[in-house]
Amino acid sequence: MSSRPEALFPLFSDLKSLDGIGPKTAENLARMDVEKPRDLLFLLPFSGIDRRLVSTVRGVDAPIVVTVEVEIQSHQPARSRGRPYRVFVRDAEAELQLVFFHARSDYLEKQLPVGERRIVSGKLEVFDGVAQIVHPDHMVTVENAATIPEFEPVYPLTQGVTQKMIARGVADALTRLPVAAEWIDPSLIKERKWSDWAQALTTAHSPKSARDLAAEAPARQRLAYDELFAHQLTLALARQASRKSAGIVSKSAGNLFAKVLQTLPFKPTNAQLRAIAEISEDMAAPTRMNRLLQGDVGAGKTLVAMAVLLNAVEAGGQGVMMAPTEILARQHFEGLRPYVETAGVVIEVLTGRDKGQERKRKLEALSKGDIHILVGTHAVFQDDVVFQDLRVAIVDEQHRFGVEQRAKLGAKGRRADVLVMTATPIPRSLALSQYGDLDVSILDEKPAGRQPITTAMVSTGRLDEVVNSLRKAVAEGKQAYWVCPLVEESEVVDMTAAEDRFKALRAVLGEDVVALVHGQMPPAEKDKAMAQFIAGERSVLVATTVIEVGVDVPNATIMVIERAESFGLAQLHQLRGRVGRGSAKSTCLLLYQPPLSETGKRRLEIMRETEDGFRIAQEDLEIRGAGDVIGTAQSGLPRFAIADLERDSALMAIAQRDARALLTRDPDLTGERGRAARMLLWLMEQDKAIRLISVG
Structure with missing residues (x-):
């Protein structure tokens, strides 16, 4: 099983073998990560154009794409270089012009003979009171009207690639779909009323209305599930392999x-x-x-x-x-x-x-x-x-x-x-x-005795008040963190540098009250400052986010986060978690610079509303998207062409259960559905999984 099934060869062949895709187009498509027919099939249309026939353009709300039957009245060739070539036409009720730049008159006279009827489709605009379509997308004889799709899919493009090129390539690629056995659990197919894989792809590429383009459309849900299932099957195989790998028995009575x-x-x-x-x-x-x-x-x-x-x-x-x-x-x-x-x-x-x-x-x-x-x-x-x-x-x-x-x-x-x-x-x-x-x-529960943390939003205009309150708190023997976003002053971002904040607070609170920790400091200095704070020799620790994770000083009850709107939610939650570790009441002040953007405001309000890290993480995911939450550089995040981690999380959970269940019943994937699942792994290029099966 270490080589790709023959049935998939056509989908993994050269992209240039597809209708209408030459070397230059193939090179341009590669910029979109489309390198073989299979990739093109997973490039789904993101919108569509309604090209249903209308009887007249009269009263139509331009600019809009229209498809209309017209009679050709006359031609007006370009009067000089750079001027347009115009063809005057008439539909059932109104006159309009078809406009062409750099056009060859012999070609247009042959395509649009005076006195004949044609179906034209393109963007209708009104210019100086005249209705016109510049460079129609389609011009066909009345007998060939059916060649214009009623609802035309629109694909993502890159320079040098047109909709027509992609449509031709996709149409050819669809003819190469193999006959594949079903890899999804039959009961799920029945419950969701999903079609088979080949049919789902064909449907996704030939939408009949905007409804078919929605992520919830059955064909798209099915294709998203295929990706998630392949990914979860890979993880389940890795889990099975690690469980097979002998460990050491470490028994202890505790x-x-x-x-x-x-x-x-x-x-x-x-x-x-x-x-x-x-x-x-x-x-x-x-x-x-x-x-x-x-x-x-x-x-x-x-x-x-x-x-x-x-x-x-x-x-x-x-x-x-x-x-x-x-x-x-x-x-x-x-x-x-x-x-x-x-x-x-x-x-x-x-x-x-x-x-x-x-x-x-x-x-x-x-x-x-x-x-x-x-x-x-x-x-x-x-x-x-x-x-x-x-x-x-x-x-x-x-x-x-x-x-x-x-x-x-x-x-x-x-x-x-x-x-x-x-x-x-x-x-x-x-x-x-x-x-x-x-x-x-x-x-999912906090140790007893942990106090809830009071979180407040304070505008930077009230900085003096905050420093005053801090002075009182320090006098009462309390300890505080003051987190700054940047170490060196940057002209682009007007944030107070940690160095400056340290000097300013020291001037107000006293030389031996404030310590400083940031990423650029020599390790020994950093440790010394931390040790002084932990031992209670310093009351205020001015820091960059180096203290985000794990630092534990039960006596610290105040957290000031300066320019809080510039931090992500997960980071704010981690920083706030540095206080509230003892039995005393703790406070977190989110200092923000008005005016707040919509997202900035939403982030800070969520922080004020809840201390539940799982809810905060979910909100963070909705605001920023998966790549940013985990950090795009992380090796673990799969890239899906159709599925979406946030939107399809419920499908992901089903895929995990299904993948684990399949492997429990058929650990070597040699049964009927197991063999189909192998085909899916090849199709989704899950090489790691394929290696695991080959070895296993």
């Missing part, structure tokens, strides 16, 4: 974690206990774990991670936890150390900053098994980092690591279980498209 729990001032939530149970069950299984732990800001993922790492140690192995930044890695280390050490577990941190003897010492202890838990940045990927017996790898803030990286980390322990954690709530449709190969645990 004794070490129970020991640590006794020293904790709080009890785990039900959601945390449920997640720990699901993960422990995966670790005790003989197959390899691939699980995503998704929790809202402040839902307590770190506690779950601690339980997982301790279980790995109790089972006789080692655990590693990886964070995207130096600050976060050190913070995880400082946060975990006092607890795990009470259980007699050795924990160490490894980042890019460890050099020379210090690094050598840590690596030796790690390879001997003297270090049980390692916390680090992506420095733990380096080849000289060797574990004695790595059982579980935890990746924090998954959206900062690509799919390849998480595979690489798992490979460190040859068969280590992998747990991916994210505090960025992801709308369901995106989670399905990005992490469909993983099993998911969700933390």
Whole structure:
């Protein structure tokens, strides 16, 4: 099954083999990612032109496309270069002109002989009181009227490509559709009243009205489902392959974690206990774990991670936890150390900053098994980092690591279980498209004692009031974050730089009250400022978004976000999540520069209305679209020609269930529907899936 089925050859042949597509057109179409007949078939029309015949243009609301039967009255050739050639015609009730530039008179006299009748179709305009059609799209004899479609599809174009070229190419490509067995679950086809694949494509390319162009039109829904199903089948095959891959059985009774729990001032939530149970069950299984732990800001993922790492140690192995930044890695280390050490577990941190003897010492202890838990940045990927017996790898803030990286980390322990954690709530449709190969645990409740955060919108005109309130709060022993959008003043964007805000606040609040952290600072300075803030030696931390993820200072109860309208929703939600971590009441001030754009206003109002990260993520998706929410550079986002992640999220969920069910019944895809599904994978160019089947 490692080569493409012969039935699909015509759709994967040279684009130039299609009617009306020469080398130049093929070159131009390639700019639209259309490189073979199959691609052209997935380029669906986005609108249509009504070309139904009208009896007269009298009273028609120009400019508008009309199709009308006319009698040719006379010709008026161009009087000089650059002047138009005019043909005077008459319909049942009115006179009009057909206008041509750079036209050959012999051609026009032959096409439009005086005294004969023709059907013409094109854009009717009124110029100086005269009705005219410039360069009609169609001019045919009355007998050939049927060659003009009543509703003509309009395709996306690029330079050097016309509607007629695409229409001819599509018509030819449609004749090459193979006879294919049905890959969709028959009950779904029946429920949705979908036609077969070939019929759906033909219908999508020959719409009868605007209704047929809508995303909800049955033919388009069917084609969108084909794409989603192929994508989910690929993820399901990857999941099946990783489940087949032998893991290490790491059984533990949870004794070490129970020991640590006794020293904790709080009890785990039900959601945390449920997640720990699901993960422990995966670790005790003989197959390899691939699980995503998704929790809202402040839902307590770190506690779950601690339980997982301790279980790995109790089972006789080692655990590693990886964070995207130096600050976060050190913070995880400082946060975990006092607890795990009470259980007699050795924990160490490894980042890019460890050099020379210090690094050598840590690596030796790690390879001997003297270090049980390692916390680090992506420095733990380096080849000289060797574990004695790595059982579980935890990746924090998954959206900062690509799919390849998480595979690489798992490979460190040859068969280590992998747990991916994210505090960025992801709308369901995106989670399905990005992490469909993983099993998911969700933390959907906040630990007890967390106070709701009061969120307010304040215009930058009231900056002085805000600074005054801050002075009072600092005097009462409170701590605050002040987030600035940019580090260096930029002429284009008039945002206050972090440096300037730092100086201004220091002048008002005092030299030793304010600390500064931004991305351009040397790491040692950054850590020093953070450490001063965490220890309470500084009351206000002026920062760029480097503090967006994970920084945990329970005493900090005020978050000021300057020029809040310039941030995305997910980022605002993450930043706000830095406060409200202790038992005191917290406030988040969204400082905005009026006037707000519609989207800017909508974003800030959503922040004011809710703290539910999943609702915020859904709104963010609706405002910005899928590519921006995850970050277009992310490797996991599939590109669909017809399906749309936001709009078709319900279909995506059905596709995931269907793909997993099909593989449960037919793991090698050798049954009747399985073989049809293989054809679909080839058609949708899911090479990864095809490789998995060939190997499997």
